[in-house]
Amino acid sequence: MTQPVSDTLQALVGAALPHVAFDGWSPAAFRAAVADSGIDPALAATEAPRGALDLAVAFHRMGDAAMVEQLGAMDLSSMRFRDRVATAVRLRLELAEDREAVRRGTTLFALPQNAPLGAQLIWGTADAIWTALGDTSDDLNWYTKRATLSGVYSATVLYWLGDDSHEHADTWAFLDRRIDEVMQIEKLKAKMRETPVLKQFADIPNQIFARVRAPRTRRTDVPGQWPVSPEGPR
Template identity: 30%
Template sequence: MEGLIGRSSKIMLQRIQTKSIIKPNLLNLRPHRSFSYSVSAKLINSNVESNEQKETSRIPLNLIHSEILRASLSFVPKYGWSVESLSHGANSLGYPSVSHGLFPRGGVELIEWFLEDSRRKMVNELIDKMDGLKIHQKIRLACITRLNYTKPYAKKWSEALAIMAQPNNVQTSIEHLAKLVDDMWYLAGDKSADMNWYTKRGSLAVIYSSTELYMTQDISPDYTGTFQFLDHRLQDIATFGRVVGEIDTFVGFVTKSLVGVLASKGIGNFDK
């Protein structure tokens, strides 16, 4: 499945470069650092850990990262996208609470990991389920599948949106969104190579972002209102060629709308 994920996001980002707020030297998405050394699997105090444990309980640090991040999601509904969630996640696995120091950027790293993990899960879940569906049905299924991953954290998702809308995180936020909608269209069988490539992805990005934002305020049972909102936006098929004519317009719309709505609710500090 190599080549499916993020297949064309760099093309989108290159188009953004000319007029967007993203600096050119920041456009290349950097992979997570890979650690070649290993540490104790449970970071147990050396005074009480036996020599046998020291020999058998060593695993790569990057696996510890993922293990802690995954466990931390269970604490997001209570503590939000925060260092507290990371501390509790580490502690739940037997690591000391100070293990959150493995994540110098705090809750941002938890959000980014969730976004990347959810996108990969969406692709894996849908790659064999698209046969026989029409394009608009495929897009709807992709949107619903991805939104379902956010449902357990929906009450805290406005916090995540506020964090990712901060100036230092906007670039990463746009990159994740660009990859997500590109994967959705690729799963739907889109192979366009002209300006339709931009309008389709830009329009879907606006639709998905607005639906996700709606979800943060939805009080309907099982977020039925959110999915009705999505259906209303998708019903107007002409939207895919009309909402966004240029990718820089899309960036401005998403960024300004998101920051404006969150700021009006007193979420986040956007003056820094």
């Protein structure tokens, strides 16, 4: 599940995009979006208290939501699982029609003060993909799957931003190579579990992490952020 984006934020993002190419996700772009959309400035400030930064976040989450919606309408049952993941990543990038807005967002979230938020958004995309593909893991695998896919997605986005090949063919080839590398790691782990001599070494970290569980409140959690109940920390 992706975090919802209000109609007001969606309208502001749509009004901001023509300006982002020139001004980036900046205060100038935010002011222009408010003026062009006709939204009351007080309401805009309430919906986006951090200004253009909140619009960039909304733009990213709108892309995640569109990807999840389209994945839900696709029949992926005949595909290998690695191909389903590749399809999801490719779809996510293809839905980001405004590549300059993505480029400007990448620059914005690379700033030290925004880097944690950028990492959270990438994690959210990875979580949205795994959830849409039916992942039910509830242990350490919940984290490793999302961490691995976050790395693959981030690298692919950077490659895509500089790719001028026909229909981004080089990007999709790059994506396939990254996923193949991940699959090689999974095969190695499986081989360790099947080899008696190596299994004893593999069992040590398994015992250590056996009690690790996915966050109770999923979808909005990221590593290091845990929900707090009225009774105190969980």
